[in-house]
Amino acid sequence: MADKIQMVDLRGQYLKIKDEVDSAMMRVIDQTAFIGGPAVKEFAAHLEEYLGAPHVIPCANGTDALQISLMALDLKPGDEVIVPAFTYVASAEVIGLLGLTPVMVDVDPRTFNISVDALPGALSSRTKAIIPVHLFGQSCDMEPLLAFAREHNLYVIEDNAQAIGAEYTFSDGRRAKTGTMGTIGCTSFFPSKNLGCFGDGGAIITSDDFLAEKLRMIANHGQRVKYHHDLIGCNSRLDTLQAAVLDVKLKHLDEYCQARATAAAYYTTRFKDIDPGGRWLQTPVESPWSTHVYHQYTIKVVSNNRDNLKAYLAEQGIPSMVYYPLPLQQQEAFKHITRAAGSLDNSSECARCVLSLPMHTEITKTVQDRVVDAVISFFQ
Numbered sequence: 001m002a003d004k005i006q007m008v009d010l011r012g013q014y015l016k017i018k019d020e021v022d023s024a025m026m027r028v029i030d031q032t033a034f035i036g037g038p039a040v041k042e043f044a045a046h047l048e049e050y051l052g053a054p055h056v057i058p059c060a061n062g063t064d065a066l067q068i069s070l071m072a073l074d075l076k077p078g079d080e081v082i083v084p085a086f087t088y089v090a091s092a093e094v095i096g097l098l099g100l101t102p103v104m105v106d107v108d109p110r111t112f113n114i115s116v117d118a119l120p121g122a123l124s125s126r127t128k129a130i131i132p133v134h135l136f137g138q139s140c141d142m143e144p145l146l147a148f149a150r151e152h153n154l155y156v157i158e159d160n161a162q163a164i165g166a167e168y169t170f171s172d173g174r175r176a177k178t179g180t181m182g183t184i185g186c187t188s189f190f191p192s193k194n195l196g197c198f199g200d201g202g203a204i205i206t207s208d209d210f211l212a213e214k215l216r217m218i219a220n221h222g223q224r225v226k227y228h229h230d231l232i233g234c235n236s237r238l239d240t241l242q243a244a245v246l247d248v249k250l251k252h253l254d255e256y257c258q259a260r261a262t263a264a265a266y267y268t269t270r271f272k273d274i275d276p277g278g279r280w281l282q283t284p285v286e287s288p289w290s291t292h293v294y295h296q297y298t299i300k301v302v303s304n305n306r307d308n309l310k311a312y313l314a315e316q317g318i319p320s321m322v323y324y325p326l327p328l329q330q331q332e333a334f335k336h337i338t339r340a341a342g343s344l345d346n347s348s349e350c351a352r353c354v355l356s357l358p359m360h361t362e363i364t365k366t367v368q369d370r371v372v373d374a375v376i377s378f379f380q
């Protein structure tokens, strides 16, 4: 009997670097420096180097990273923050949590990322920031988004939880890693993310020295000097054990991105062979301005039978996931606090049609063939 197919294979990935990871963790345990140990600083320095960013501030998770970023910007209750309607809840939840107003804009139906054309319609005198989300592993179109933000004096907080390692190319040829282009970038090290640890973790990225200091203070109870609290902050730390794991895995991140991109290309080739006209499904669309690190391989089932396909695949032992079944405007928690800017039809359509297939660094062509064959047998 063939192995059970999984959405992600964290165990297979771990086994390949087991010795390295185990000894890094044992070092932390030997030192018993569980909070704020040397591995935290070392990992932050290595991530700064990898991203080409002056400051990486580790924190407890990606949601905290977003919250702390907004806290550092001196926004007032009722100030508005623009966010795509099709995203993970955390991108918008932190806005509401801080008494700010999430203003939802639509996404591009091909890339699933925030539609830059929708931004002007979202603007009001209270607009203070935009949170572009690099969904599923590729960058939003940052050049026009940053130009719009500059023109209207808006902060940009990149939600880079799904795209660490992806690269954006500006029209003059300059390249930048996602998470390093806005005022602040946020990422998550949740185990299934492209750079995942063995529990929760996150980081905040900025090139602004003043903000870096403030973000560090907010993540540490608002203090610079122990027991002297200048700001209302929170307690958000990356565990030393997690930092040790991440420092090992960061060395493999480019390999991991490559493995995902190779697997994605194989899926796409096979689907295009069988469904060249895209009658049944739309394979992921790669933007010309970004590399794609395929946090998810997400197809759109254009024939309007996504849920039947998902159930059929499950019967064949093939897992698949719907990220995300409800756009923000349909979430109960947001009904009374958000303002919709223009039509959100693309976001509704994405929620109805998307399906993410098994995608991870250890996936084999044999497994991918089983997935593709099952998808095809559903349609034929």
Ligand SMILES: *Cc1c(COP(=O)(O)O)cnc(C)c1O
Binding pocket: 061, 062, 063, 064, 087, 088, 090, 091, 133, 159, 161, 162, 187, 188, 189, 190, 200, 201, 202
């Ligand atoms: C995972 C994720 C987050 C939150 O990260 P946590 O570490 O789980 O708090 C935020 N935004 C997006 C887009 C994510 O995928």
